[in-house]
Amino acid sequence: QVQLQESGPGLVKPSETLSLTCTVSGGAISPYCWNWIRQPPGKGLEWLGYIDQTGKSRYNPSLERRVTISVGTSKSQISLDLKSVTAADTAVYYCVRYLYGDSRPSWFGPWGQGTLVTVSS
Amino acid sequence: DTQMTQSPSSVSASVGDRVIITCRASQGIGRWLAWYQQKPGQAPRLLIYGASNLQSGVPSRFAGSGSETHFTLTISSLQPEDFATYYCQQAESFPLTFGGGTKVEIK
Numbered sequence A: 001q002v003q004l005q006e007s008g009p010g011l012v013k014p015s016e017t018l019s020l021t022c023t024v025s026g027g028a029i030s031p032y033c034w035n036w037i038r039q040p041p042g043k044g045l046e047w048l049g050y051i052d053q054t055g056k057s058r059y060n061p062s063l064e065r066r067v068t069i070s071v072g073t074s075k076s077q078i079s080l081d082l083k084s085v086t087a088a089d090t091a092v093y094y095c096v097r098y099l100y101g102d103s104r105p106s107w108f109g110p111w112g113q114g115t116l117v118t119v120s121s
Numbered sequence B: 001d002t003q004m005t006q007s008p009s010s011v012s013a014s015v016g017d018r019v020i021i022t023c024r025a026s027q028g029i030g031r032w033l034a035w036y037q038q039k040p041g042q043a044p045r046l047l048i049y050g051a052s053n054l055q056s057g058v059p060s061r062f063a064g065s066g067s068e069t070h071f072t073l074t075i076s077s078l079q080p081e082d083f084a085t086y087y088c089q090q091a092e093s094f095p096l097t098f099g100g101g102t103k104v105e106i107k
Helices: none
Strands: A003-007 A018-025 A034-039 A046-051 A057-059 A067-071 A077-082 A091-098 A108-111 A115-119 B004-007 B010-013 B019-025 B033-038 B045-049 B062-067 B070-075 B085-090 B102-106
Touching (some): A018 A091, A046 A077, A057 A067, B004 B085, B019 B085, B070 B085
Antiparallel strands (some): A034 A091, A091 A108, B019 B070, B033 B045
């Protein structure tokens, strides 16, 4: 059974870049889309974007200028970079796989446990 | 963007009660809707996709219905483990969007 594990700094300073890694185990990267979703404390869920099996990324327009999702060199890792962060970017960040292998809009299957990132000086 | 609106935002219910949660889309999305359950400190878990398809391992007391702009999630007989927050999500177009959540609390 596939498992996803997010990792990265828990504290990032304002204006800096938030960088997280999702390590995938127990399953193949292909042919799925790998998403990042975040949840500010006590609030709802926001889809940030995905990277598909061809390496093509798609982002939420609300964040498109600041977000980059990529596949790591190990090919079992998915990375998230979010530039120029502010306190509004404080959230639990989840790595999430589509339920099925597809790059159309779809629903989410396996989720990582999430990692809390706080933006503060 | 397709806006998803859930109601109520919270509901108090007792074990054994029938609970109905509504999700409305700002435009027609066919049956491209999923429901998730989230317990405190945990990641969301997929319950239903395609508006009414039960994900593997999900108890049959959960049922989804609806199409286009109006959807419902029904829990036929609330169990202690069902106290959680529930989210709908549209999968008809990008950006993928979620409802604001419905918290099911113990009465």
